Amino acid sequence: MKTTPNPSSATMKAVALAAGVSTATVSRVFTAPEKVSPTTRQRVESVAITLGYSTAPLFPRGITPRWRKVLVIIADVTDSFYSEIIRGIEMQASQQHCLITLVDCAHQSINRCLPETRGLPDDYDGLLYVGLSPSSLDRPPSLPSVVINEYSSDHDAPTLHIDNLSAAFNAVNYLIQRGHHRIACVTGPEDLAICQYRRQGYLQALQRHNLTLNPYFITRGDFTFKSGIAAAEHLLTLTPPPDAIFCHNDRMALGVMYRAKQLGIVIPRQLSVIGFDDIEESQYADPPLTTVAQPRVAQGEAAISLLITLMEGKPLINRSYL
Incomplete structure (x- = not known):
């Protein structure tokens, strides 16, 4: 007897695993399909139908939520230490309706690569520094910002780090x-x-x-x-x-x-x-x-949550988060 999948049991993560893509890609398929290749989009949609995944939570009452754009500046994207932080960032970002752009500063100074990033600062809502400090910039962008793993008293951005x-x-x-x-x-x-x-x-x-x-x-x-x-x-x-x-x-x-x-x-x-x-x-x-x-995935997830608080104009009690 053929059974119908239970929509409530299918999650975005399950679709991502079955389709061989990230949860962020699954989100884009249903919220910004023009940003995903036709082949990938078709594969994700097919898996979603098979699993009975419902996109209703992404569109409460028929209204598409606004996706914020977040720029993530990384000291060295090839360093395996940062991979788990990036994973945490992307996992939480997909749940909080944030689109992530990664910028690698391994082979050029942050002062050089940042101004060349398209649309900055006008086209971005927030900024994450991973393994870098805003004090490294001659002119830090006036964007809500959070720093991961690089605590310093030389800047005012909230920082996630261990003791x-x-x-x-x-x-x-x-x-x-x-x-x-x-x-x-x-x-x-x-x-x-x-x-x-x-x-x-x-x-x-x-x-x-x-x-x-x-x-x-x-x-x-x-x-x-x-x-x-x-x-x-x-x-x-x-x-x-x-x-x-x-x-x-x-x-x-x-x-x-x-x-x-x-x-x-x-x-x-x-x-x-x-x-x-x-x-x-x-x-x-x-x-x-x-x-x-180090709880690197948790640091990435917490950084997005802190950044969203700042982007919503809400005050933060602390500047340092362990």
């Missing part, structure tokens, strides 16, 4: 409790506030346990795999070498592990390594990398 100092402190404290006393630190760029807080957390953990700081145990990287290799080359040739290394991100930690293995050092028996961020690649290391996890 980097406490997270770093806990990571180093964990190493100390495991019996390590020669703990090195591979920092990120010193001009980034998050790196300053993580470095401070490292120092406070040493001080809490009355461990003497070896200045040669602090070396600077740039968040890349190669800089992790270079840091390990320096640290592991010291006498005595560190018995544990805390890195400001996972990419550098993976570089440290790679070079340590080349030197014949067994992890974790001879050297413990802790990263930061919990990117997907960390679980495929051998052994899997111990790392500090």
Whole structure:
């Protein structure tokens, strides 16, 4: 007997999964079909009919809701750390009737790429900075703005971030409790506030346990795999070498592990390594990398919610959101 799908059980996410597209694409099919290729539109519509998906929630009382346009400026769109943040942004944006435009600033300054973005600022309703600070701009646009993962006192935009100092402190404290006393630190760029807080957390953990700081145990990287290799080359040739290394991100930690293995050092028996961020690649290391996890999807979702509050002209109580 043929059964009819129950419309109430079909969701936008289910349609997206079945059609092999994002939820944002499903939304565009039913609200701005001219923005979707005919082939994709036909596939999504076919899946929606099969699943019994109803577009009624998108059109309350026959009125199409206004879709806001949000510009998302990303430090490096190819960096796997940002992928989960972007996913959270897109998931929440599709539910809140926001169209997302991504701008990558990895290979050009934010001051150069932003003015060249079509329609800015007149054609956009809000702005998200991901891994960047509005203070990096000579003239920040006068748009409702939210910053993700780059807290600074140099701007007034509300910021979503974790407590980097406490997270770093806990990571180093964990190493100390495991019996390590020669703990090195591979920092990120010193001009980034998050790196300053993580470095401070490292120092406070040493001080809490009355461990003497070896200045040669602090070396600077740039968040890349190669800089992790270079840091390990320096640290592991010291006498005595560190018995544990805390890195400001996972990419550098993976570089440290790679070079340590080349030197014949067994992890974790001879050297413990802790990263930061919990990117997907960390679980495929051998052994899997111990790392500090960040709620990146939740950060992306919360950023859209905060931005909508600002775009609606409502005041925010706080400037910093952990």
